[in-house]
Amino acid sequence: MIQTLTKNSILEVAKATIAKEAHAVAAQAEALDQNFLDLAQHLIENQYKTFVAGIGKSGLVGRQLASKLACIGVKAVYIDPNDALHGELGLVEAGDLVICLSKSGATGELVFLAKVARLRGAKIAAMVCRVPSPLSKLADWTIKLDVAAEATEIEIPTSSAIAQTAVGDALVVAVANARGFTADQFSENHPAGNLGVLLGSQVNDLMHKAPEEVPVLSPESFLHEALIEMTRQPLGAALVADSENHLIGIITDGDIRRIVKDNPEHFLSSTVGNCMTKSPLFCQPDISAIEVLKMMEENKKKPVYVLPVVDINHQVLGLVRMHDLTQFQLKEVK
Incomplete structure (x- = not known):
């Protein structure tokens, strides 16, 4: 009963x-x-x-x-x-x-x-x-x-x-x-499925390359210019670099929305350098996808959803998104 x-x-x-x-x-x-x-x-x-x-x-x-x-x-x-x-x-x-x-x-x-x-x-x-x-x-x-x-x-x-x-x-x-x-050995035994893809891939396999796919702005750019570039290349963020293409910051859609909400009168006159996150967390292209996902998820301040990718000289190469990592949407390596 x-x-x-x-x-x-x-x-x-x-x-x-x-x-x-x-x-x-x-x-x-x-x-x-x-x-x-x-x-x-x-x-x-x-x-x-x-x-x-x-x-x-x-x-x-x-x-x-x-x-x-x-x-x-x-x-x-x-x-x-x-x-x-x-x-x-x-x-x-x-x-x-x-x-x-x-x-x-x-x-x-x-x-x-x-x-x-x-x-x-x-x-x-x-x-x-x-x-x-x-x-x-x-x-x-x-x-x-x-x-x-x-x-x-x-x-x-x-x-x-x-x-x-x-x-x-x-x-x-x-x-x-x-x-x-090792993780590499596990990947050899587990080549298919979500975990196998992450273990067998590097950031270079998944990142969006700059400047072809990722907006790269100077700190002197105005926010409305950033908004146009980020709409043209909709990845949720733009990288900020100096005149020699060294990474100095990142600006996200959320950063711009907060400016519009909290200080709308300053939107047209504000520059990227005043609103960006300075010295952001970053990674290099040869680390494993599983390692960078862990880095993004376990960031002490808050989870990171977009991560700049730089070379050993801190030159901007592109960015990787948590969305791509969690959805395992591997880009075709050309």
Whole structure:
């Protein structure tokens, strides 16, 4: 029977669930032991294949873990226990690793997979909530998850699934750091998609070039002249340079709107130099797109939406917009 709940009661249940799951995740940091260290070391050094297996919700977490391990260069893939026991076990060879995820540690298909994989010379790792358990007894390494209870009265896999995910992520990051895994390597393994585009691109690939696409003004230019140029090249900003094309400032649409709103009588007589942002944040063309996006988002004063691009001599080259970075609209490099 569907209950009629108030908005407050729904929020209370939701907040309580998140709090319980957060507690379960935090508990895993204290529970990590030598088994975690030894498994991480094996993944760092092992050049054989790694299979991740699980049933039900643990299987879904296992798919994520295998995918993340593969992203950092581990030869990892998810294997369905039922499919493995009906032919795909032929993939498993001596020296390989099978990581088994199970809340109970007693899931029949998973235990059977661990037994036959072990007979083929594979190493076994278990991530379980119960020790001892059939899986832990078969495993070379057992990571025991410290989960006191699920986040629901009905035993829906909530805290246990979140704990599995968190420990799996901890394993991935620990292995990546130990291997010295870089953003460039990640880009090679992840060439498509939004993140791959950012990691594989430099500012030079995305910037709008000056003066062809970006207005470049002198500080003596009047605001109405700036408005005309910024309307002709509508990027939301114009760069301000001295007579030798060195960057000295930036002026945005917002700057002009504020002048019109607050001091309309001064608009026609105001110059760009009086209204621009002096010595603005800038970048160079050879830094990665992900690095410049982070620079813009984490600026201490306020987020930066347009960023000048200069060469090593501070000569104006163009600008890059947060819009282009977040929309990943790579310009064709000619």
